[in-house]
Amino acid sequence: MRQRNKPWADxxxxxxxxxxxxxxxSHKNNWHELFGNRNPIHVExxxxxxxxxxxxxxxxxxxxxxGIELAKSIIVTAAQKVILSKQPNVLLxxxxxxxxxxxxxxxxxxxxxxxxxxxxxxxxxxxxxLTYHTFLEKYQEILDPLGEIVLKTDxxxxxxxxxxxxxxxxxxxxxxxxDLHSIDDPTNRMTEYEEKFSAKGQPIYRxxxxxxx
Ligand code: SAM
Numbered sequence: 001m002r003q004r005n006k007p008w009a010d011x012x013x014x015x016x017x018x019x020x021x022x023x024x025x026s027h028k029n030n031w032h033e034l035f036g037n038r039n040p041i042h043v044e045x046x047x048x049x050x051x052x053x054x055x056x057x058x059x060x061x062x063x064x065x066x067g068i069e070l071a072k073s074i075i076v077t078a079a080q081k082v083i084l085s086k087q088p089n090v091l092l093x094x095x096x097x098x099x100x101x102x103x104x105x106x107x108x109x110x111x112x113x114x115x116x117x118x119x120x121x122x123x124x125x126x127x128x129x130l131t132y133h134t135f136l137e138k139y140q141e142i143l144d145p146l147g148e149i150v151l152k153t154d155x156x157x158x159x160x161x162x163x164x165x166x167x168x169x170x171x172x173x174x175x176x177x178x179d180l181h182s183i184d185d186p187t188n189r190m191t192e193y194e195e196k197f198s199a200k201g202q203p204i205y206r207x208x209x210x211x212x213x
Contacts, residue, residue, distance in 0.1 A: 006073045013072065013094065019079050024093040029105035034091060035064045040110035043068060045097045045130055046117050050078025052191040057082075057090035059189065063110075065090040068097050097130060104142040112139055114151040116193035119158040131162035136169045140211060148210040152180065154197035159205040171209035180204040 006012075013020050021027065021034065032038045039062055044053050047067030057065045067090070069075040075094045082090050095103065117130040126132055131151070139149060149171070153159050166173060180188065181198055190198070198204055 004073055006076060009072045009076050012076050012079070016079050016083065019082050020075060020092045020094055024095055025099075025102040028103055029108060031064065031066065031091075031104075031108065035089065037064070039064045039089070041066060041104075041108060042111040042113065043100075043104070043109050044113040044115060045100070046070070046115065047078050047092065048074055048115075049192050050075075050081040050092070052113070052115055052189050052194075053078070053090055053092075054081045054085045054087065055189040057087040058085060059187070061087070061089055063089065067092045068095050068100070068103075070094070070096050097135065098138075100135075101138045101141055106141055107144040107147075109142045110144055110147050112143065112147070112149045114149060114153075114162075115191045116153055116155075116197075117151075117158065119153070119155040121157055129158065129161065129165075131158070131165045133165060133169050136165060136171070140170070143211055145212060146210070148174070148208050150206065150208050152191070152194065152204060152206045154193070154202045154204055156205070159207070163207060166207070166209040171211065173207055173209050175206065175208040177206045178203060180206045 027034060031041055041064045044067045047053055047069040050067060053065050053067040067078060069078060072094055075092055078092055114130050120128045151162055181204055194204055
């Protein structure tokens with residue numbers, strides 16, 4: 001995603017620290033206190049401009065959503081959407097997903113969404129893919145035993161790689177869909193990238209992977 005320098009981003013994040021939570025690791029095992037309830041926690045990694053998480057929060061008010069986004073200049077746009085939505089069940093974190101085990105304790109997360117993650121097609125960048133085994137090990141640690149990962153992408157290379165990685169590292173695939181938009185799934189909320197790629201006629205791939213059967 002293209003990043004524009006936004007000199008106002010630091011001030012904006014400071015003013016909206018009730019939405020984009022600073023010192024997020026201090027909330028490990030205590031996110032329910034910020035939400036004011038013990039509803040299940042769903043985490044989106046690489047939230048981008050926030051359309052998916054804002055709409056999911058509206059559709060599922062009984063679920064708490066946390067969006068993790070590395071880029072400060074992008075998370076501010078997601079924060080603006082969350083503010084406009086006035087949904088109390090969505091928070092954002094400006095962090096690298098590589099540090100996800102500092103943010104959540106064992107079993108604290110029910111679902112992880114990986115939406116249109118950067119594919120990093122070169123072999124030498126494999127470690128950066130969000131389904132590389134070092135990431136999967138961290139997801140396994142924070143997911144509850146019935147938890148799952150839901151991955152969507154337009155990129156066949158990343159999809160195939162992720163299917164192999166999930167299978168190799170102990171996840172069980174419960175869905176492998178090669179054309180998500182050909183089925184009628186009223187629960188599917190589109191991300192910004194999903195809208196862009198499907199408008200060009202590209203198929204969208206989705207899979208679900210869980211720790212146990
Ligand atoms: N999910 C959005 C969508 O589908 O429209 C954005 C997709 S964009 C290709 C990938 C996003 O993931 C970017 O905003 C990028 O900054 C973020 N990202 C990449 N690596 C990350 C990481 N290690 N931790 C958190 N966010 C990351």
